[in-house]
Amino acid sequence: MTDDDTLFVVTHMALIDVDPGAWSLQIGGMVGNPCAISLDRILALPQHDVVSVHECAGSPLTPKEARRRVGNVIWSGPRLSDVLDLCGVQAGSSYVWSEGLEWGEFAGIRDEPFVKDLPLEKALAPEVLLAVAMNGKPLGAERGGPVRLVVPGWYGTNSVKWVGKITLSDTRAPGPYTTRFYNDLTPAGPRPVWAIAPESVMVSPADNGLVPAGQRPDIEGWAWADAGVTRVEISVDGARKWAAAELEARRDFGWQRFTLSWTPAAGEHRLSCRCFDAQGAGQPAASARNEVHSIVVRAV
Known part of the structure; x- marks a missing residue:
């Protein structure tokens, strides 16, 4: 789990402090x-816990840039x-709009509320919460408290902070x-930036780090996708050959740990990882927010 002090903080306009009362x-x-x-009524409803990857989709001004x-x-x-x-949801409704209380200017747009939408089917899914806590602690202002929408499996832009209105x-x-903003161009036309695409990152060894030559250090990392990751592959030779890594099972909508042992010869090595989800989708080599992750290490 990622603790509060480590998790990123991103907002389109400004951090705000909402009076819970x-x-x-x-x-x-x-x-x-x-x-x-009211907040008291929210707290009186049955409370549920969901483990979930929380990922920023990156800047909508540079949607093909991998921010991770x-x-x-x-x-x-x-x-x-x-x-x-x-x-009481009326028949014929098909989308749920969520509006945050933040206000200000983004990319030259002023005084426009932050409004996102979900298909009704996703909004009614059991994992979608009006969250009041993260990692067991009440949400602070920087996390969108007192209440924020949380849409597990979808990029963080859809989990509206400081939510104040639903339509x-x-x-x-x-x-x-x-x-x-937040529409990817595809051959079939614009596609909303909703479900998290397959992505994986290596966290050990560190980029530009040193590893012992002739020994078997583990390559470790995390992989995630809305549909769940079914396979992770790692290359230790500049993406020419790929080997399957060991992959742990997913808990709820959380990320999945992967490992691979290798025996590096002395010298510089370019390591890459890629993953595939339960629907067969994988990571593109470049020019995408979920492009293949690569690092360089030196074995000595």
């Missing part, structure tokens, strides 16, 4: 009974589906954070 969640749109849900801001944490809170049940609709949200 004054906070409420406004739920409207295609619901039978528009509601204002990522951690693995335990979120706690009621299921979004339980909260929506309090207001049920039969269309996608029209704001810039669902139309102008």
Whole structure:
């Protein structure tokens, strides 16, 4: 697990400090009974824990750049589906819009609320929470507290911090954070940056580090994907040949540890790792947020 002091902090506009006593969640749109849900009511609902990778999708201004801001944490809170049940989802609704309370300017856009959307099917999935705690501690302001949306398996941009409003609709949200930003161009047209694509990183040995020649140091790292990772491969010769690594099972939506032992000869070595998910998708070699991770080490 990644502790609070280590996990990255990213925001589009500014960090805000919300008074828990004054906070409420406004739920409207295609619901039978528009509601204002207090924090006390959120805390009174059944609480659930979900282990999940939390990964930033990177800057929407440079979507093909691999940033690899990522951690693995335990979120706690009621299921979004339980909260929506309090207001009654109307037939015909197909998207859930979530609006954060942050305000300011991003990429030249001023005074535009941060609004994201989820297909209703994903929003009602049991892993999607209105989180009130991370790693067993109440959410602070920098983590989007007192309540934030958490969408395990999807990039962090969809887990709206300081959530203050939820709207049920039969269309996608029209704001810039669902139309102008966070859409990848594909041959079939724009694709929302929703589910986390397969990705893996090596954490040991360190990039530009030293390893003992003629011995068997382990190459270790983490792999993750929305669909779960089924295979990790490692190359120790500049991506010419690949060997299967040992891969641990996934817990909830968390990352998975992988290891491979090798016996390096003296000299410089370029190591690379790649993974594949349960749907057969893998990591591209370059020019993508989840491109193959490579490091250089020297055996002495």
